[in-house]
Amino acid sequence: RxxxxxxxxMNPTWSFKDRVVAVASSCARQFGFETLACASTGNLANSVAAHAARGGMRAVVFIPHDLEAGKVLGSAIYDPTIVAVNGSYDDVNRLCSELADARHWAFVNINVRPYYAEGxxxxxxxxxxxxxxxxxxxxxxxxxxxxxxxxxxxxxxxxxxxxxxxxxxxxxxxxxxxxxxxxxxxxxxxxxxxxxxxxxxxxxxxxxxxxxxxxxxxxxxxxxxxxxxxxxxxxxxxxxxxxxxxxxxxxxxxxxxxxxxxxxxxxxxxxxxxxxxxxxxxxxxxxxxxxVEGDVSRPIQIEGSLRSFEDAFAAAGG
Known part of the structure; x- marks a missing residue:
């Protein structure tokens, strides 16, 4: 077997999205775009924000309002404009499709999608x-x-x-x-x-x-x-x-x-x-x-002594 x-x-923003955004952001720069944008469930927003920061571009990322806090922070650290839409990802994507017509922005998974996907x-x-x-x-x-x-x-x-x-x-x-x-x-x-x-x-x-x-x-x-x-x-x-x-x-x-x-x-x-x-x-x-935070083991609480450790460790089955 x-x-x-x-x-x-182990990628720069910890997901495969760095592959696709590397291609899309390079093409966006070649086409003369100054703003990199996306509709995202989280990972793509992280990568777009990071690549825009590295490439000297403006980033505008659109996410569902109930996205995990870790993914929101993973974008915010790069100082993009983050727009949380009251709805699902599909609502976010529909809005971005309309904005792609109204704004001269490179939406990596919409108007630059043919290049993005190939990554x-x-x-x-x-x-x-x-x-x-x-x-x-x-x-x-x-x-x-x-x-x-x-x-x-x-x-x-x-x-x-x-x-x-x-x-x-x-x-x-x-x-x-x-x-x-x-x-x-x-x-x-x-x-x-x-x-x-x-x-x-x-x-x-x-x-x-x-x-x-x-x-x-x-x-x-x-x-x-x-x-x-x-x-x-x-x-x-x-x-x-x-x-x-x-x-x-x-x-x-x-x-x-x-x-x-x-x-x-x-x-x-x-x-x-x-x-x-x-x-x-x-x-x-x-x-x-x-x-998973409700499904993992919790720390053993002890005082700062060997006796406290031995007692607590034994009680925990160690």
Whole structure:
């Protein structure tokens, strides 16, 4: 059995979004934009704010009003203009689509999206290289808009077309939270029509109820022989803890979704346990501490003496 973790929690703003924003911000500067903007569930806002600061651009980021405090702070430190919209991510995205017509701003995931999305191909490139110039048998990827899922597949396919890796098939499995699983629901129903939903999940970075690339994600599943798995919030938290306790990787809720989807897919016989598998962990856990703070151990309180420690440690089962 061969299971690999592609860990993107170590990027400059602790998520895979630094890949896509690096491409989008470079293109925005080439096109003469002075303001970098986005609609975001958190990670993208962090990356846009950081890249704008580094590139000497103005940043305006739009987020849902109920975003995790850690992600808001992760943007605010770079001193952008942060606009919290009273609504879901889909409401935020609709507003930004209108603003993209009204303002000469580079919205990385709207009017610069064709360049932005291609940045995710680098995950596919790196996986092939890190596996010794070969494809994995299957990939488990978290899905929000679906763009990351499709571009990882595209990156692997491009390397195969160039002859850098073999042309063996790779099955692509998308992971979503049950509280926001429009792509997984469409796949389970055997339809290519993705019906919008109202997100209700702790995995807020995946809480896109009307995914822009949902159709294309379903096409990749069909072409690759993969599928989609949706998991409930308690299984997401359990997977976050398991990943931390067993591998020392503190992932955000999206990472919990990915591992939980793998576990569920294996239990249901939908995912091959003998295949070489890569799971994608796309963001760091310090962004979503509220999801697990009630499920972790608390400090042992003692006085500053050896006796106090020994007594308390023994009482705690040490």
């Amino acid at each position: 061969e299971l690999w973790i592609k860990n993107d929690t 995710s191909r680098t995950l596919g490139y790196e996986v092939a290289e890190q596996l010794g110039w070969r494809k994995p048998d299957q990939c488990i990827v978290p899905m929000a808009s679906g763009a990351l899922f499709t571009k990882i597949y595209k990156g692997l396919s491009e390397f195969a077309d160039l002859g850098l890796i073999d042309d063996a098939p790779v099955r692509m499995y998308g992971a979503q939270a049950e509280g926001c699983s429009p792509i997984a629901t469409a796949h389970a129903a055997g339809t290519m029509n993705v019906r919008p939903v109202k997100p209700r999940t702790i995995a807020k970075s995946l809480a896109i109820g009307n995914p822009a690339d949902g159709y294309y994600a379903l096409k990749v599943m069909e072409e690759s022989g993969g599928g989609a798995v949706a998991v409930p919030d308690p299984e997401i938290v359990a997977a976050m803890k398991l990943l931390a306790e067993c591998e020392g990787v503190f992932a955000e809720t999206a990472g919990g979704v990915t591992l939980a989807a793998l576990r569920k897919g294996l239990a249901e016989g939908r995912i091959d346990p003998e295949a070489a598998t890569v799971i994608f962990i796309t963001g760091g856990g310090l962004k979503t501490t509220d999801a």
